[in-house]
Amino acid sequence: MLDIRFVRENPELVRENIRKKFQDFKLPLVDEVIALDTQRRAAIGEGDSLRASRNTLSKQVGVLMGQAKKDPGKQAEADEVKAQVAAQAKRLAELEVEEARLDEEIRSRMLTLPQLLDPTVPIGKDDSENVEVERFGEPLTPDFEVPYHTDIMEAFDGIDLDAARRVAGNGFYYLLGDIARLHEAVLAYARDFMIDKGFTYCIPPFMIHGNVVEGVMSFPEMDAMMYKIEGEDLYLIGTSEHSMIGRYIDQILPLDSLPQTLTSYSPCFRKEKGAHGIEERGVYRIHQFEKQEMIVVCKPEDSKAWYEKLWKNSVELFRSLDIPVRQLECCSGDLADLKCKSCDIEAWSPRQQKYFEVCSCSNLGDAQARRLRIRYKDEAGKAQLCHTLNNTCVAPPRMLIAFLENNLQADGSVKIPVKLRPYMGNKEVMTPKGK
RNA sequence: GGAGAAGUCGCCUAGUUGGUCGAGGGCGCAUGAUUGGAAAUCAUGUAGGCCUUAACGGGUCUCGAGAGUUCGAAUCUCUCCUUCUCCGCCA
Numbered sequence A: 001m002l003d004i005r006f007v008r009e010n011p012e013l014v015r016e017n018i019r020k021k022f023q024d025f026k027l028p029l030v031d032e033v034i035a036l037d038t039q040r041r042a043a044i045g046e047g048d049s050l051r052a053s054r055n056t057l058s059k060q061v062g063v064l065m066g067q068a069k070k071d072p073g074k075q076a077e078a079d080e081v082k083a084q085v086a087a088q089a090k091r092l093a094e095l096e097v098e099e100a101r102l103d104e105e106i107r108s109r110m111l112t113l114p115q116l117l118d119p120t121v122p123i124g125k126d127d128s129e130n131v132e133v134e135r136f137g138e139p140l141t142p143d144f145e146v147p148y149h150t151d152i153m154e155a156f157d158g159i160d161l162d163a164a165r166r167v168a169g170n171g172f173y174y175l176l177g178d179i180a181r182l183h184e185a186v187l188a189y190a191r192d193f194m195i196d197k198g199f200t201y202c203i204p205p206f207m208i209h210g211n212v213v214e215g216v217m218s219f220p221e222m223d224a225m226m227y228k229i230e231g232e233d234l235y236l237i238g239t240s241e242h243s244m245i246g247r248y249i250d251q252i253l254p255l256d257s258l259p260q261t262l263t264s265y266s267p268c269f270r271k272e273k274g275a276h277g278i279e280e281r282g283v284y285r286i287h288q289f290e291k292q293e294m295i296v297v298c299k300p301e302d303s304k305a306w307y308e309k310l311w312k313n314s315v316e317l318f319r320s321l322d323i324p325v326r327q328l329e330c331c332s333g334d335l336a337d338l339k340c341k342s343c344d345i346e347a348w349s350p351r352q353q354k355y356f357e358v359c360s361c362s363n364l365g366d367a368q369a370r371r372l373r374i375r376y377k378d379e380a381g382k383a384q385l386c387h388t389l390n391n392t393c394v395a396p397p398r399m400l401i402a403f404l405e406n407n408l409q410a411d412g413s414v415k416i417p418v419k420l421r422p423y424m425g426n427k428e429v430m431t432p433k434g435k
Numbered sequence B: 001g002g003a004g005a006a007g008u009c010g011c012c013u014a015g016u017u018g019g020u021c022g023a024g025g026g027c028g029c030a031u032g033a034u035u036g037g038a039a040a041u042c043a044u045g046u047a048g049g050c051c052u053u054a055a056c057g058g059g060u061c062u063c064g065a066g067a068g069u070u071c072g073a074a075u076c077u078c079u080c081c082u083u084c085u086c087c088g089c090c091a
Helices: A004-009 A011-020 A024-070 A074-110 A149-155 A161-167 A177-196 A210-216 A219-225 A240-246 A300-319 A367-372 A396-407 A418-424
Strands: A131-136 A200-202 A260-269 A288-298 A325-329 A341-349 A354-363 A375-377 A383-385 A387-394
Touching: A004 A011, A004 A024, A004 A074, A011 A024, A024 A074, A131 A300, A149 A396, A177 A200, A177 A260, A177 A288, A177 A300, A177 A387, A177 A396, A177 A418, A210 A240, A210 A367, A240 A260, A240 A288, A240 A367, A240 A387, A288 A300, A288 A396, A300 A325, A300 A341, A300 A354, A300 A387, A325 A354, A341 A396, A354 A396, A367 A387
Parallel strands: A200 A260
Antiparallel strands: A131 A325, A260 A288, A288 A387, A325 A341, A341 A354, A354 A387, A375 A383
8 A cells, every 4th residue: 555645746656656567447546546635635624623613612611611600691602602513513524424435435546556666576467477586406307207296195195185175175185194294394394494594483363353454465365365254353364474464553663673573384274266266186276275484574674685585585495405496576567466576486396397386475565564554663753664574484285296296206205305304203205105 | 151340641540420631640761950970869851643834833533442422521321342350161
């Protein structure tokens, strides 16, 4: 969400930003917002002066009523002042309705205006124009065939999708045995990896109120992702980022408490309504998964540096598990409306001979902070908006695909990288059933 | 889930026959004075949003949230939320 004053003073910049995101249909919103804002300020001005007048007159009534106790003649005077206030009351009531209406009209439009892009974001229409920035590790091609990831898991008796479909429908899984253990091992390893980076481990609520949801994501995302609890003002989180950033709602943080750097664990629930849908097989895109996340709340001038640190953490983590990755920068058209800048870390798939998304790192600038009123006291003691960032540490089901494909050996066993062994009972290798 | 009690300015607290309370006091914090320096002491300041102003400032709104009564509500009414105590139930 943008600052209404910024829109008022820089309408052309806002329009330019909309064009860069190929959302020309939103261009009329700029003038609409500015016109509504003018009306709103006029209504507030008139309303405030009526309220001021009411306050003054009411005080007079108080004084006159006091005097009337001794001098009953003053009662008529008091009644007359009361009548004056009453005469203004109707207009004030109208203005209050008008103010509320205009607030809502403006807000609904402001919520759909995209955040200003960071100047370094490449311009492009959609995800096909995202830009590969750098590769880390050799994308290897083994001289044996790498099976589909669920087939690898089945070789370990590690997955039961049939039962999951019967119990919960498509898009869920049972993980079993070594595969389930590997799932937890990866999470635990990632947790400790981030703790070693100085982040604070956190387990947040897995359900949040609607106002928090509105604060952390845009409407299209919300509609496509969030599950709502029937009859309650509660949504299942789509990522722990939602409850982690929501934690700071309406807070003014002391200067010395920034940056807030946390790594959170949670299950994630997603409808995955929209373009891709749930794939028929596999665990690439599902309704429920678990994730270790990292989030940062910092001063505006620090957010760019934190963005760089965050995505590099993901690269380091994946490389420590012998998985080749690359950084893919989101182009303007593929960037969610709340984000200033974002990149994916993609892991190499030896089976598909291509990279696929495993992490997503984003700098939201002050967009979430403005919606949720997350501020800090600056050096001068003034409240300023913070910046917020988030990045995936690991999201196991998807990470498991990368892990299994890249660590699979010709005999069907899967080697366990040194770093992960303590979390897997010090096993060096996972052996499939019957071997 | 049932029965009681309570939610005020960073913290503690005053404030119920509605008016001079957006709000007093203490602590904490900041600045200044005093001091060789510190402690102590004294003085001043110490929420946020919105509107307005070049600025100083002015106006308005917020005393858990929302609605209502009233010329006027921290103070009265209603609904909701949260916390505490007791009971019940359960990981």
